[in-house]
Amino acid sequence: MTVAGAEPTQDAAIRRNSGVSLWRQISDRIRRLETDGQLDPDGRxxxxxxxxxQFGVNRHTVRSAISHLVQEGVLRTEQGRGTFFRSRPRLAYPIGRRTRFSAGLEGQASTLQMVLVESATIRADERVAVxxxxxVAATVIWLRTIGLADGEPVSTAESWFPADRLPGIADAFRRTGSVTAALSLLGIDDYTRRATTLTATHASDDDLARLKLAPGAIVLVAVGVNVDPDGRPIQYSETRFSADRIELTIESA
Amino acid sequence: MTVAGAEPTQDAAIRRNSGVSLWRQISDRIRRLETDGQLDPDGRxxxxxxxxxQFGVNRHTVRSAISHLVQEGVLRTEQGRGTFFRSRPRLAYPIGRRTRFSAGLEGQASTLQMVLVESATIRADERVAVxxxxxVAATVIWLRTIGLADGEPVSTAESWFPADRLPGIADAFRRTGSVTAALSLLGIDDYTRRATTLTATHASDDDLARLKLAPGAIVLVAVGVNVDPDGRPIQYSETRFSADRIELTIESA
DNA sequence: CCCACTTGTATAGTGATATAGACAACTATA
DNA sequence: TATAGTTGTCTATATCACTATACAAGTGGG
Structure with missing residues (x-):
């Protein structure tokens, strides 16, 4: 018999026929174990x-929950040994006057890569024009790119470039795989970041797909403008980082 | 192509194979329509x-979502006319010096009823003893009761009575279906509420079952002590109200 | 090497979830 | 009294979710 009072938010039990599958409920509970810190030091x-x-279900149901978390990159299984949390220390992405993807993450991952997913020539909306x-409605070149560290997506960005000044930016990017190199090809050897605004939000469906995130994940959104040495804007961009995998560091120099 | 910026929390689309059944996702969305106020004035x-x-599913799936909400008492269907939100104005439960279930709700429901679910003779823990x-560890009589208005559960309470003074309280309650009447049987013709503390929390699994609530529902918790005319405590109780169906009014007289 | 312990795979059965189409029953209104 | 619009019921099919049981395969330690 329970005589407890206003009890502390006790973990709700697994609920059957609730419209939420058992593997999903268990998967959510396991995911929370990591942050709750009730775990062996080896993350097993x-x-x-x-x-x-423990959950009162069949072993296969637990396996289903686990395999989804493996899919998401939260867990790693080793036959004969056990199942472990993937300890993935966040990459530190420096944001400052010289914000560059590869240079910023150098040394934190063995391979860094920027791929162009999609591009188009469009008209600037007000946000981009400003x-x-x-x-407004001037021609701009729009790129969607994804940044990979060790082959895993960590960021997805949309960039807008003025078409009159940089008509070949998409091709240059496609050839070089880097904004810095592409701009260099087009005669711009240096550029700096003028302003960055940071927000955080729940991942959209697009984010989930592109960054391979789990529903409910958080993304950091950095919106910024790069300018050439003369101070003329050459790139407006919105970058969305997986908050699980990246932390942003602000260089206040 | 989407060129939108940090978009406002857009309603996530219905997600298939997410571990959450479609009917459940739809059911949750419909439930939110009521509070979001995007509804005809007739609640249809x-x-x-x-x-x-609209949701991109089969009509039967929507019917499944609706029938669950009907089960929960959120919706009401009328063949040939449509489906409507049940407008259930909250019952106003007055809390003050003379807090009594039936008298307090009189006139707000056609039938009022208090049923004893379970009782036991146990030892007081510190909370109850105070x-x-x-x-501490003195013998007390413990009752679990449920309050029904129009046959629907609106509150569930645990009460503790000092066993030495009121040994027959469980039987008296069982016979009369009322604390007031039971106490009267045992020679206590009047009592008043000395103190009440109010909190709110998410419904526990017990609450969900006893009050027939939907997961995630809120309960109001009132903890109080009743004393006899001489000021001696005769009942310590914790009452949990469905916040959907009850509002508490404080009499400050 | 053997043994205990772990994850991986296979097979089979049951109930819940979702789709599809057709038609019945009821309501309001022209 | 038709008719359009609505909820209710029925049948059929497919897939997902969960259980049950058994055994294979890998790991680590006595």
Whole structure:
């Protein structure tokens, strides 16, 4: 018999036929174990049969929950040894006057890569026009890129470049895989970041797909303008980082 | 192509194979319509076929979501007319010096009822001992009751009575269906509420079952002590109200 | 090497979830 | 009294979610 009072938010039990599948409920509970710190120092999960009896379900149901978390990159299994949390220390992405993807993350991952997913020539909406200091509806080149560290997506960005000044930016990027190199090809050897605004939000469906995130994940959104040495805007961009994998560091120099 | 910026928290689309069944996602969305105020003044839902195409699912799936909400008492369907939100104005439960279930709700529901679910003779823990001003581990009589208005559960309470003074309280309650009447049987013709503390919390699993609530519902928790005319505590109680169905009014007289 | 412990795979059965189409039953209104 | 618009019921099919049982395969330690 329970005679407890206003009890502390006790973990709700697994609920059957609630419209939420058991594997999903268990998966959510396991994911929370990591942050709750009720874990061995080696990040090892209890064996499947034990989790199964703990949650009162079949071992296969636990396996289903685990395999989804493996898919998401939260867990890693080793046959014969156990299941472990992937300890993925966040990459530190410096934001400052010289914000560059590869240079910023250098040394923190063995391979860094920027891929162009999509590009188009479009007309500037007001936001972009203000950022680039051009007329609304002026022609701009739009790129969508994804940044990969060790082959895993960590950021996705949209960039807008003034078309009159940098008509070949998409091709140059495609050839070089880098904004810095592409701009260099087009005669701009240096550029600096003028302003950056940071926000955080829940991942959109697009984010989930592009960054391979789990529903409910958080993304950091950095909106900024790069300018050439003369101070003329050459790139307006919105970059969305997986908050699980990246932390932003502000260089206040 | 989307060129929108940091978009306002857009309603996530219905997600398939997410571990959350479609009917559950739709059911949650419909439930939110009421509070979001995007509803006809008559509280009528769009027809099923329209909801189905809106959510991109089969009509039967919408029907499943709706039937769950009907089960919960959120919706009401009328064949040939439509589906409507049940407007259930909250009952006003007065809390003050003379807090009594039936008298307090009189006139707000056609039938009022208090049923004893469970009782036991146990030892007072510290909380109860302090409330009743007795020794820790002294014998007390514990009752769990449920309050029904129009046959629907609106509150569930645990009460503790000092066993030495009121040994027959459980039987008396069982016979009369009222604390007031039970106490009267045992020679206590009047009592008053000395103190009440109010909190709110998410419904526990017990609450969900006993009050027939939907997961995530809120309960109001009132903890109080009743004393006899001489000021001696005779009842310590914790009452949990469904916040959907009850509002508490404080009499400050 | 053997043994205990772990994850991985296979097979089979049951109930919940979702789709599809057709038609019945009821309501309001022209 | 038709008719359009609505909810209710029925049948059929497919897939997902969960259980049950058994055994294979890898790991680590006595």
């Amino acid at each position: 999960l209890p064996p499947e049969f034990r989790l199964a009896e 950022g680039l200091n051009i007329e | 839902l769009p027809p099923e076929f329209r909801l189905a195409e 409330g009743l001003n007795i020794e």
